[in-house]
Amino acid sequence: MTDLTTLTALCPPPASVRSAPDWSQAENTLGTGLPEDYKQLVATYGPGQFCGFLTLYQPHAPSEWADLAGPMPERLRAQIEEVRQAARRPWPLPHPPENLLAMGVTGNSDYLFWATQPFDVPDEWTIAVNEALRAPWFTYNGTVTEFLVDVLSANVRVPMFPSDLLDGGITFTPAELRSTATATASRTSVSTHVIREWARAKGFDLPERGRIPVEIMQAWEQANPR
Template sequence: MDTPARKGHQVQNFQFRELLGVPLVNGDTVADWEAIERTSHITLPADYKEFVSAYGPGCINDQMYLFHPRAQRGDHGLRLESLWEQASYSYGELTQSDPHSRRHPIYPEEGGYFAVARSISGNHIFLVPPDENRKQWQVAVEMGAWFIFEMTFANFLRAALCEELDVPVIQGEPSFEQMGGIGFE
């Protein structure tokens, strides 16, 4: 069921229609992101927010779960704040068990990477915030090793769906299955 946008910027002519079909949520980027950005004190990249607001929480190619800031609680655990908590805990535990492993900060740590998706095998996709060395947001994928992609989320996702990355993040015919709904809390 489509959820109508309530106010603010509505996603139009979305670039992923030819790969994933018509966006299912017709989301409102202002309403979707206002609370979580205020709480996290960060403004996430527009291309990422527009994609998530357009398609909502769900699974890409039956391989990668996409999280949404207003996914209804209990909807297969696809609420973005839940992913942030899980990733912070998981990577914190890994660091404690192997303190010599390659360490990247995970939100809510200072300069931390923001988890935005998780594969069915438990690998994470992160947005890497700009800093003194990086002027733009980038994408990082942890698949037993860390891979940094110097590209926007939209460019990364398009390349992953078209199997143009050196790392097999997503494979097969592009598809999207919405999971759960969006709450207006």
């Protein structure tokens, strides 16, 4: 049984998806090939969100905030070291910033990266996750499909992911079916720390960690339109 077969049994994909991206164009834009498991994953699921929380970047996604071939991956790569050096005591990175390629985001602004080593062997790339470009970092020695299988089956616990991630069931919601409120989390490039500080200033009762409630995300979006 392949990892994708295991994933689709665990989390059924949509009955139909839009046509696969132009991989040659995307790879030319990025200047690198992409893992075959990721291409199969995109062809099977299309754009959308796992468990209402985790969005994988894809070439030509409906939003530029989730476009693998858009500005976000390079923008985040440039910001990694800026955020680190701005700290009073810079934390160690699991990989050099130039080897990190952003490929996903969560509703709490946890970013998923490929560790692109060896650069010319994308099928050997592994996964790194962090919280809003800050420490801590979590590393996973496997493909993104293997990562999804292990996270969604609760075999792997990512420390910065909410403990109730799977409480609502293991689901995939296509991008076109997601509500505006849910879509907010994947399109925002603002740190959740900023949203939390804004919410507390407005009198919302919000814990330091965990999933930001939809009503608070809605209120923040209304108060800070793009």
